[in-house]
Amino acid sequence: MKRESVMGRAALAMVGLALAGQAFAVHPPPPPQTPLRDACEKEVGYRPKAGQKGKDAIWAATPDEFVNRMLGMARTTADDYVIDLGAGDGNFAIAAAKRFGARSLGIEYNPELVKLAQCMVRGSGAEGRARVVEGDVFKDDFSKADVLTIFLLPHLNQCLRHRILAMRPGVRVVSYLFSMGDWEPNDLVAMELDVAFLWIVPARVGGRWAFRQLEPAGMSFTVDLTQIYQKIGGEVTIGDRRFPLLGATLYGDQVRFAFRDASGVHQTFSGRLGPKDITGDLRAADGESIELTGTLQGALHPAPWAEMDPKCGKFYGK
Numbered sequence: 001m002k003r004e005s006v007m008g009r010a011a012l013a014m015v016g017l018a019l020a021g022q023a024f025a026v027h028p029p030p031p032p033q034t035p036l037r038d039a040c041e042k043e044v045g046y047r048p049k050a051g052q053k054g055k056d057a058i059w060a061a062t063p064d065e066f067v068n069r070m071l072g073m074a075r076t077t078a079d080d081y082v083i084d085l086g087a088g089d090g091n092f093a094i095a096a097a098k099r100f101g102a103r104s105l106g107i108e109y110n111p112e113l114v115k116l117a118q119c120m121v122r123g124s125g126a127e128g129r130a131r132v133v134e135g136d137v138f139k140d141d142f143s144k145a146d147v148l149t150i151f152l153l154p155h156l157n158q159c160l161r162h163r164i165l166a167m168r169p170g171v172r173v174v175s176y177l178f179s180m181g182d183w184e185p186n187d188l189v190a191m192e193l194d195v196a197f198l199w200i201v202p203a204r205v206g207g208r209w210a211f212r213q214l215e216p217a218g219m220s221f222t223v224d225l226t227q228i229y230q231k232i233g234g235e236v237t238i239g240d241r242r243f244p245l246l247g248a249t250l251y252g253d254q255v256r257f258a259f260r261d262a263s264g265v266h267q268t269f270s271g272r273l274g275p276k277d278i279t280g281d282l283r284a285a286d287g288e289s290i291e292l293t294g295t296l297q298g299a300l301h302p303a304p305w306a307e308m309d310p311k312c313g314k315f316y317g318k
């Protein structure tokens with residue numbers, strides 16, 4: 001699917017949301033009125049309306065099918081802590097706990113929605129693993145999440161982006177309908193009017209790395225890595241010769257690159273960034289493999305792409 005058409009769908013959906021309350025059809029439609037929902041709305045004396053105003057975004061619910069798809073896309077497991085930013089009626093928190101066995105937290109600004117969501121959590125049997133609390137996504141800490149789920153608005157995603165990029169490498173982020181500015185997603189799924197994006201938080205690796213075979217001491221070379229989000233590239237210097245990196249990828253903290261050495265042999269490195277260095281294996285095309293450690297020389301390159309967009313200061317009282 002072409003990016004333009006996906007963004008076109010999202011924009012169409014947003015128009016639906018923006019015009020909600022003026023007798024236009026809203027996409028996505030309200031969630032089904034189940035017996036549990038009826039009982040909870042009765043208990044808390046509150047029925048939310050799709051398209052109703054919220055602090056920074058209106059309330060509308062991600063369709064259940066997409067909730068499950070998105071948690072699946074993020075490869076959610078029982079070991080994960082899932083946080084939903086702008087939790088609405090608790091649909092993501094409940095599904096993460098019930099269908100994926102994860103621990104989950106929903107952060108929601110509207111206190112009435114919080115009460116409704118808490119009732120839905122209790123009634124669905126997710127209590128103990130799922131929680132929904134009153135909070136503000138621009139004030140509260142979500143850095144402990146392994147999986148972040150988001151259905152907000154494009155400019156809100158963009159203003160959360162620097163905090164997401166500061167999270168542990170490998171955190172999975174899924175957003176319904178809206179992307180994250182110029183941070184391209186690692187994956188997306190699209191179906192009719194719906195689209196969801198997945199990002200994997202990349203480690204910071206842009207810089208100069210000295211790679212060495214430690215035991216037995218042997219091969220050494222320098223790698224200059226350039227980085228914008230998860231896109232990396234650069235070159236290898238061996239002795240006084242330089243070779244471009246081929247097919248370099250960064251997936252969380254996993255670094256892979258290849259180069260063709262002076263003898264024309266393809267060498268492929270596959271390793272992981274640890275607290276201090278990158279360790280992994282360099283495999284020659286003829287099958288021989290050696291273990292290498294890369295140590296950062298000097299400081300990481302500046303990463304303007306990981307910084308807060310100056311337009312976002314208003315969300316952080318700046």
Ligand SMILES: C[S@@+](CC[C@H](N)C(=O)[O-])C[C@H]1O[C@@H](n2cnc3c(N)ncnc32)[C@H](O)[C@@H]1O
Pocket residue numbers: 053054055056057058059060061062063084085086087088089090091092107108109110113135136137138150151152176
């Ligand atoms: C589009 S709804 C998404 C609800 C749910 N996450 C889902 O995907 O079905 C966005 C929710 O964010 C809430 N919200 C808006 N601004 C917020 C903020 N600053 N902090 C926390 N919640 C917020 C709204 O009240 C609304 O319930």
